[in-house]
Amino acid sequence: MAQSTEKPIKQEYTGTDFEVRCCDTNELRNKLETTLYDMAAKNGWPAGYGHVTFSSLIDPEGNYVGLLNGEIVSMISAVNHNDKFAFIGTFMTFDEHQGKGFGTKVFNASIAHCGDRVIGLYAAPHMTEWYKRQGFAQTGTASIYRKQNPEKLPLPEGYNPAYIIPLKDVDFKEVLNFDRRYFPADREKFLHAWLTHPKVTSALVYVKDGVIHGYGALRKCIGDKWCKFGPLFADSLNVAEQLAVAMINALPEGIEYVQFDCLDDNPSVKALAEKLNFPVTPYGGAVLYKNGVPEFDVSGVYAYTSGAFG
Numbered sequence: 001m002a003q004s005t006e007k008p009i010k011q012e013y014t015g016t017d018f019e020v021r022c023c024d025t026n027e028l029r030n031k032l033e034t035t036l037y038d039m040a041a042k043n044g045w046p047a048g049y050g051h052v053t054f055s056s057l058i059d060p061e062g063n064y065v066g067l068l069n070g071e072i073v074s075m076i077s078a079v080n081h082n083d084k085f086a087f088i089g090t091f092m093t094f095d096e097h098q099g100k101g102f103g104t105k106v107f108n109a110s111i112a113h114c115g116d117r118v119i120g121l122y123a124a125p126h127m128t129e130w131y132k133r134q135g136f137a138q139t140g141t142a143s144i145y146r147k148q149n150p151e152k153l154p155l156p157e158g159y160n161p162a163y164i165i166p167l168k169d170v171d172f173k174e175v176l177n178f179d180r181r182y183f184p185a186d187r188e189k190f191l192h193a194w195l196t197h198p199k200v201t202s203a204l205v206y207v208k209d210g211v212i213h214g215y216g217a218l219r220k221c222i223g224d225k226w227c228k229f230g231p232l233f234a235d236s237l238n239v240a241e242q243l244a245v246a247m248i249n250a251l252p253e254g255i256e257y258v259q260f261d262c263l264d265d266n267p268s269v270k271a272l273a274e275k276l277n278f279p280v281t282p283y284g285g286a287v288l289y290k291n292g293v294p295e296f297d298v299s300g301v302y303a304y305t306s307g308a309f310g
């Protein structure tokens, strides 16, 4: 089931045993979650825990699967955050079933679900041109910075632990207000579950004189050897660095990689990576939107929340 980036030979499936279904039953949701866990574990991907649960908190009808003879062969998530903004991710067909038109069918179902909302997605390079042919426009690029065997980092200039507070000790409404500056939709239910999930190793807020200047979370991925930042939002590079260092220095034992996925439209991200000594990986991609572009302040986005949900 390993996924490759090689273009599959096109051979359209013409049988009648394929159907696209919305994961609107617990049975199908559980099946999808198990499939994703198995695939991530087998392939060593840094996939997050609880994908289906989180997507259901944003949009209970936001997962689609392609079933061949009742077995999942293709999947996509397309969550409607509100009536203006949607996001697409986790688009996959198992290797042995690629090139038969299944992906196009689940993709089309997801696009119909999003309707005329602004739809965002972060694309792997090999699929960028295809998304453009489906009506998406590229607005930028995304990069992944990753550190192997992360060690404790020196404290940045101006570091003051009194300003760095566990999320649970901060009024969550204030965090939500801050989040809304850097994300195009309110997302209370999702964000609360996301930030308090048991696999989160740190969730910290930078508060000075009663005002939030940044917040972020670091979470373990499937397998517990990999951690990802997301989100890491801050109104200055120094606050982003202080939060990142506090989270890295509190990492539990046994973490082999830490990474952050970011939008290159924020030029300070590169400076943060240099300060943390995180090399860029070759796995960056493209940022694409359909039906317009969303409004949010990208200058404070140091790590986006999730490749699947924006």
Ligand SMILES: CC(C)(COP(=O)(O)OP(=O)(O)OC[C@H]1O[C@@H](n2cnc3c(N)ncnc32)[C@H](O)[C@@H]1OP(=O)(O)O)[C@@H](O)C(=O)NCCC(=O)NCCS
Pocket (backbone or CB within 6 Å): 003, 004, 005, 006, 007, 008, 010, 074, 091, 092, 093, 094, 097, 098, 099, 100, 101, 102, 103, 104, 105, 122, 123, 124, 126, 127, 130
């Ligand atoms: C991308 C993917 C979901 C498409 O699923 P699929 O069932 O093979 O889809 P289809 O057979 O309907 O093909 C859809 C299109 O994707 C194109 N495509 C698929 N893989 C490609 C690749 N590696 N390079 C270029 N184009 C590719 C196909 O050529 C086809 O284009 P066409 O419509 O112009 O003929 C599947 O190839 C896959 O799982 N790839 C690995 C994971 C991945 O890259 N996901 C997308 C991340 S943005």
